Amino acid sequence: MRRRMFIYYFLHTIWSITSAVANSSGTSSIGRNGPYWDSFRHRTSPEAAKLCTVGTRQSPIDIPRSGNIQASFGALTFTNYDMVPSKYTLVNNGHTAKVSPVNTNPIAPLVNGGGLGSTFQFAQFHFHWGDESDVGSEHLIGGRAYPLEMHMVHFNTKYGSDLLGALGKGKGAFDTLAVFGVLFVVQESDNPVMDPIIKGLSSIKNASTETDIRGFPLYQLLPANEQSYYRYMGSLTTPLCNQIVIWTVYQVPVSISERQLEEFRSLQYGDESQPLVNTFRNSQPINGRIIMEVSSSPLAQISLSLFCFSLFLPFILTSFRH
Template sequence: MQQLILPALLASCWTLCTEAGDWCYQTQFSLDHPCNVPEKWNLANSRCDGRSQSPINIVTRKTLKDKRLTPFKFDNYQQIFTGMIKNNGHSVQAGVPHLSTVSGGGLPTSYKAVQFHLHWGNNGGPGSEHTIDGEQYPMELHIVHMKQQYTDLTTALSDQEGVAVLGFFYEKSNSANRKYEPIINALRSIRNAKDNTSLIAISLAQLIPAEQNLTSYYRYKGSLTTPGCNEAVIWTLFESPIPLSMEQLRAFSELKFHDGKSMVGTFRPVQPLNGRQVSWSGGAVILASSFLLMAAIATALGLSQPN
């Protein structure tokens, strides 16, 4: 009889927990914590079953070069600000004053920064959400923006183009990235879920590659990568990666989920493209290379001319 009762109790617990909308990453699931893993996020929110979900795998040979994807204009990205950085139980997230804006780059209007957060693997292993030709980077940064006219993210998410997320990949480096010291140092104070601490003297510009290295990127329309999975995001994924040392990458794996387990594998698996077109800016780097080649040829021809 007991052998029949135990499975029934476990099934009941599963039903109660999952129907309550408790979502988690695969690494969080256990019998003590029977939450909705990514494959069951539709139980947490039905939007997660949509046809324009994120992240995706970008197959570079199938991307379409788009001349409208011009260089971005970053305003007040150099602005130093102070704020709060927190362990929200699923990731590290920091609020950003709405002074920093981004426009151009094929966006329909200007968008203001709201927050940034990260997704990572286990001790520097594969952990990015988006992949490029199947390659998964160690970590991924998302800087979340909303249209200028909105005052809160909830309202912006009701607009199909209300949110613009800039995504950046990280790569392993032999040396530490000094620009990331404020964040790495803050991680020691937010190891447990719901912990928060001050993030001082930082700018968005110092977290990302130099502006001249941000002309080559991919673009598609998708969703938030966590429930509620709202399909209201214009995604931009930059090719130029951000270097971090292994020690810096591993620091993120020292954080804890709500249940005290190590916060690792904080990424949603890639989702079906379902016919969506991924565009590529591509031209700026190629044009620069072509210009240098033409200049070199012109110089060589000039040197070969008789006096």
């Protein structure tokens, strides 16, 4: 499995590099998310955030509904996702609402398998949302935006024992982070799983405020079928836009009510009354990247080795002609 994954990621990198360069609108502040993207300018220089405009593996993307590679990996294995921590810390950092575990339990939630190639430890999750329910998510599927997207951030344990350590030791490696994207759709009734978070939002209206919320098992945040997802190589969606993320975007959305969404929309950028909304980056060019569509259905599976060979075949034939 590790050898197959190395071949996949190697080919993925070569494919991206030889594709068209991303357009220069990656950091554009035009549109409904202009204030959100502009809020990063004070802390990053154009040179430091250069990848945001010239990177060829940028995120988020608009995931096509057809034409993806139907793939089969081993099952994603979630360890300690059923653990209930005593509490989480919920923070309004002026860009998003972020939830982090309070490190009172040495047993950390981990995920491996599913073609990740390593073991990743959970660090935090945060959200992206819009001012209305027609926008909000960072990833699109078939051109459709969702009102809310949650990112569950994990770091590769081979690079460190915490998030900052892994970011430092990883030194830009493509597999430094594994981020799981969960999309939300609107339903009439509240989602009770979201209750602790929704209740906590009222205490962090202004930027740089935080509160503690009661603990709950992380598995409750996962969609009904956690083995059906899209997989591609990408980047952080905020500056510095480092291309260090193995993205897993779930095919099956989770529900949330309009009332609960309004609590996210009531947050503010700072002490002022400007609402913290449209906290998403625009879709970035795919640039020929391989998008894997992984399903728990055996009818949707093919051999990754055969897929890799199909990519090499044009180069092999060309070499024979010469």
